[in-house]
Amino acid sequence: MLVRLEIRGQVIGLRREQADYARALAEAQAGRSSRLRDLALVLEWALASSRVVSLRRSEARELLRLALENPALAEVAEAIDGASGAAAAA
Known part of the structure; x- marks a missing residue:
């Protein structure tokens, strides 16, 4: 089953x-940044939901940063x- 993020x-998807690892x-870095805390909460909600969950721009940036820093999240x-x-092409 996929976790769907907008x-x-x-x-x-x-x-x-991957979503749980992110x-x-x-969550482990949430004490340093409210954006990371927000991302952890949104991902937790996305894991518990079958709906598409929208990320704010700041949350998307933090998810991308985590993904670039961790080879397990390369995809x-x-x-x-x-x-x-x-989105830029549209």
């Missing part, structure tokens, strides 16, 4: 393991880059 008008990373970075490119 980033800049584009829906991307993450494997549950949530755990964001997530590619999906976000693809969504950003599609």
